[in-house]
Amino acid sequence: MQDASRDARTWWVACGLLFVTAFGTNVPTPLLLVYRVELDLAASTLAAVFGVYALGLAPSLLLGGPASDRFGRVRVLLPAALGVVGASLLFLGGGSALWLLFAARFVQGLASGAVFSVASAWLQDLAGTAGAPRAARAASIAQTAGFCLGPLTSGLLATYGPWPLTLPYLVHVALMVPAAVAVVLVVGTGSRPAGVVPRGLLPRPGLDVPGRRTFVRVVVPTAVCVYAFPSVSVTVLPLLLPDASGLVAFTGLLAALTLGTGTLVQPFAHRLGPRTGPIGAGLGALGFAAGTVAAYSSSIVAVGVAGVLLGAGGGLCLNAGLTLVGRLAPAAGRGAANGLFYTAAYLGFAAPYLATAFVTVDALAWPLLILAAVTAATAVWLVLRTRADDG
Numbered sequence: 001m002q003d004a005s006r007d008a009r010t011w012w013v014a015c016g017l018l019f020v021t022a023f024g025t026n027v028p029t030p031l032l033l034v035y036r037v038e039l040d041l042a043a044s045t046l047a048a049v050f051g052v053y054a055l056g057l058a059p060s061l062l063l064g065g066p067a068s069d070r071f072g073r074v075r076v077l078l079p080a081a082l083g084v085v086g087a088s089l090l091f092l093g094g095g096s097a098l099w100l101l102f103a104a105r106f107v108q109g110l111a112s113g114a115v116f117s118v119a120s121a122w123l124q125d126l127a128g129t130a131g132a133p134r135a136a137r138a139a140s141i142a143q144t145a146g147f148c149l150g151p152l153t154s155g156l157l158a159t160y161g162p163w164p165l166t167l168p169y170l171v172h173v174a175l176m177v178p179a180a181v182a183v184v185l186v187v188g189t190g191s192r193p194a195g196v197v198p199r200g201l202l203p204r205p206g207l208d209v210p211g212r213r214t215f216v217r218v219v220v221p222t223a224v225c226v227y228a229f230p231s232v233s234v235t236v237l238p239l240l241l242p243d244a245s246g247l248v249a250f251t252g253l254l255a256a257l258t259l260g261t262g263t264l265v266q267p268f269a270h271r272l273g274p275r276t277g278p279i280g281a282g283l284g285a286l287g288f289a290a291g292t293v294a295a296y297s298s299s300i301v302a303v304g305v306a307g308v309l310l311g312a313g314g315g316l317c318l319n320a321g322l323t324l325v326g327r328l329a330p331a332a333g334r335g336a337a338n339g340l341f342y343t344a345a346y347l348g349f350a351a352p353y354l355a356t357a358f359v360t361v362d363a364l365a366w367p368l369l370i371l372a373a374v375t376a377a378t379a380v381w382l383v384l385r386t387r388a389d390d391g
Helices: 002-025 032-039 043-071 073-093 098-127 129-160 167-187 209-235 248-264 266-297 300-328 331-356 365-390
Strands: none
Touching: 002 073, 002 098, 002 129, 002 167, 032 043, 032 098, 043 073, 043 098, 043 209, 043 331, 073 098, 073 167, 098 129, 098 300, 098 331, 129 167, 129 248, 129 266, 129 300, 209 248, 209 266, 209 300, 209 331, 209 365, 248 266, 248 300, 266 300, 266 365, 300 331, 331 365
């Protein structure tokens, strides 16, 4: 009984750490329009600031997960949580120096990536292979809720509160510190995992041959959709509207709408079973198509519809990918497998840059149309692979 109570508390502190970390990663999102004015940034530079986060993620995702398999989840999570706090403090100077904005976003990715992959593996440890859908649902809800409320909070604070480029980050620090302290109070500072043979510090998830094939053919394309959808929604879609520089609060609301939809679809994901990933990709394709309509019409309604569709698609793909990882990866390789999954997922952060780097703002309809076509083809591919695996 005591072990069950401790596992329940551990479950909640892992979810809490995921939530607050995700909250912080999107605090800068609605503020990008403020930075654009303050630092006189081009749209492609704005997308690059948003996307450099993914460069920081790569090493932490590839190395953090295997390190947690070897040294224990908490021993990796606590330093990563401190790094998340440090990133928010670095952002305090970002309004006056572009290089500091890039540095803060990079550190944020470096620290957050480890939290996402390791805490997801921690939940999978607690749930076991049979509970993979439950762990995936908990991790997805915690992250998408944080992704949703972070930009909503910062957008409102930046519009209606004092110190628009300072207060949102201080609020995040005030949430992050108790979340890290809760981990220490519930489970201590961690210990080496018992009964697990470590596979080293390289990302070797220990999948069997069918598992590797499924990972490459199904998990990877599903993962890329996870963040490609919402990242385009919150960085590219606001540029389609007139007077984008004055839409800080709207950008926060759009991010909340997009990512909040990703949270709301989670309770329905388990009912879809193997169709979750293909349906998620299909909704993303419809979202990019709605974005194309918005580019021609400058319609705030079309932007909102696109945000809802992209958020739902990304949320379903996150659930589908984490469920597969939980089922495919052995206990000794869960950290590494989650790291590889999130590495593929964060490749999607290149989508906003690719959409804005080669065209002017008034020609964004074309890259959005291309993204719609590519995503539709991905959905078809996932349908075919799902049928082949079922057969």
